[in-house]
Amino acid sequence: MNWRAVVPGFGFAALALVPLAARWGPEAYALNLATRALIFALAAMSLQFMLGCGGLVSFGQAAYLGLGAYAAAILARYGGGDLLLEAGTAIPAAALFAVATSAISLRAKGVYYIMSTLAFGQMLYFFFVSLSALGGDDGVTLDARARLAGTDWLASDRAFYYAALAALALGYLLLDRIVGSRFGRVLGAIRQNPLRVRALGFEPFRYQLAACAISAALCAVAGVLLANLNSFVSPAFMTWQRSGDLIVMTVLGGVGSLGGAILGALAYLLASELVSTYTEHSGLWIGPALVLVALRGRGLAGLVWGGR
Amino acid sequence: MxxxxxxxxxxxxxxxxxxxxxxxxxxxxxxxxxxxxxxxxxxxxxxxxxxxxxxxxxxxxxxxxxxxxxxxxxxxxxxxLVRSFQVASLFDGFSALDNVALAAQARAGSSFRFFARAGKAADLNAKARVALDRVGLGERVGRRAGELSHGERRLLEIAVALACQxxxxxxxxxxxxxxxxxxxxxxxxxxxxxxxxxxxxxxxxxxxxxxxxxxxxxxxxxxxxxxxxxxxxxxxxxxxxxxxxxxxxx
Missing domain, CATH: 3.40.50.300 (P-loop containing nucleotide triphosphate hydrolases)
Structure with a gap:
């Protein structure tokens, strides 16, 4: 049997059953937590595409999450609160920001690249902190959840969960195709040996720039969903700690594995939630677990299905 | 001349x-x-x-x-103007075939193609096989470059260069x-x-x-x-x- 094809299928099918299981528990709380986990899984997966597949450790991924969230907030305020419209605005905005900043960041290598992505992320953070028209530090509330193509279908929490799941599944299929495409092969080759790639006649910069734009676009969709889940957006969406959380999720899940990023995000959020009901110091318990997984190599993906 | x-x-x-x-x-x-x-x-x-x-x-x-x-x-x-490297410079995580197919891909128009599976591109794989047969690595196409012997890596390096036309x-x-x-x-x-x-x-x-x-x-x-x-x-x-x-x- 081809595990590569079967594991994602089972995984998404299991996730589709979560709202049914939630009926027997504290439904609203469970659905909210699960939806949040799916949204972060989408964001972590978008980072995985850059970090694991492209070898670009971006420490500013939360900026795209924030851009998506603010795009949703702005549209909602001015009566454009439709999920498709919000995503359609957030995607080009984030891709544009990614191209503009990565065109500079990508000229730096290694740690300097990481630092410059962090710097651009912080710039955007402080921009929204000082933007009083959108509440500045206090953030802004969304009056109602976005409509979907004119219907109020998303008003139900369960439907919204499925919308997030659909976005995650579509994002997964899309990225999986891209990783296996000619473009993805060049990207993977750049990660392994950039000098060799240039000697073949490819300009790594163009491919990495495109990868940043794709990653940002997908992460912005996660931002749109997050804004609508919380009905609230603030600069806290895009702190550098949040970028760090996303890196932790991808590493926990297994570097290079898209499915692993999903698993990592779900495990990280659920574990944090669970541990925090017993202790305030959840990091104290999650930290060692992360070290163990990192030392083991291939992350949770390696443990669960043996790799990618 | x-x-x-x-x-x-x-x-x-x-x-x-x-x-x-x-x-x-x-x-x-x-x-x-x-x-x-x-x-x-x-x-x-x-x-x-x-x-x-x-x-x-x-x-x-x-x-x-x-x-x-x-x-x-x-x-x-x-x-x-194509070069090979003194210390074999390959993509160790890729198979021998993919290493050479990527070189063929570099000569086969734009690589900004996002959907079709590169591994199934028959034209690229065919060109790669020709180059691999040429250097005598026809039996090793599926091996990861990182698993090949030193001598095989040198030959693979030449196959990659050849596929660059x-x-x-x-x-x-x-x-x-x-x-x-x-x-x-x-x-x-x-x-x-x-x-x-x-x-x-x-x-x-x-x-x-x-x-x-x-x-x-x-x-x-x-x-x-x-x-x-x-x-x-x-x-x-x-x-x-x-x-x-x-x-x-x-």
Missing amino acids: SAILRLEGLSKRFGALAVSQDICLELAPGRLHALIGPNGAGKTSLINQISGALAPDAGRIFFEDEDVTRLGLAQRARRG PRLLLLDEPFAGLGVEESAEALALLQTLKTEVTMLLVEHDMEAVFALADDVSVLVGGRLIASGAPEAIRQSPAVREAYLGEEEAA
């Missing part, structure tokens, strides 16, 4: 060390030109400058009558670290390749050089001290003193 590659007064120094001093050289198309010289003579630095990995301090490089001095590695590779192939010590048998195989391979593609061969193995080369240039201390037919180089007193003599004495 005009030269396929022309170097005019190429100079490069790293601090106090002059690795290339006013190097002038012309390569005729259809020939195999060997570049020899003792360790530290600046051979690899010269290859790096010709391929575009290293910018010269002074001088110009013409490839097929175009001044390519300011062009980068990738731009020169797209023009057919070179008009001039810069081979940086393809025989380095090969066993006796592997050397003989590589020699036979280059014997047939030289009829198809112009090559600049940097090599330590004198036996291979004199068996293969149509022309030989000698680099010592960053200077080209002699250039000519293999027999003339072998007889040249200056070369013997500067280079070959050392080996005989050793």
